[in-house]
Amino acid sequence: MCKILHNNWEVSVMKVYVDQDECIACGVCIDMCPDVFDWNEDGKSHVIVDEVPADLEDCVRDAMSSCPTEAIKEA
Ligand code: SF4
Numbered sequence: 001m002c003k004i005l006h007n008n009w010e011v012s013v014m015k016v017y018v019d020q021d022e023c024i025a026c027g028v029c030i031d032m033c034p035d036v037f038d039w040n041e042d043g044k045s046h047v048i049v050d051e052v053p054a055d056l057e058d059c060v061r062d063a064m065s066s067c068p069t070e071a072i073k074e075a
Pocket residue numbers: 018022023024025026027028029030044045066067068069070071072
């Protein structure tokens with residue numbers, strides 16, 4: 001989580017990325033959260049949003065805990 005100012009309110013924003021050295025392209029995260037993860041040109045998963053929408057944070061947390069190599073990291 002990182003803090004940003006939005007309309008003078010400090011809000012927490014979830015940012016994640018996929019460590020390309022650790023991703024084994026199993027596809028679990030893409031199956032679980034297709035609005036956040038997608039295949040890249042190397043055939044591995046990458047994050048397609050700058051910030052995780054609040055309603056998808058639980059989905060991303062589930063994907064992080066389901067990733068077999070713990071390749072999904074919080075930025
Ligand atoms: S779950 Fe992990 S190893 Fe599998 S595609 Fe996603 S980031 Fe890669």
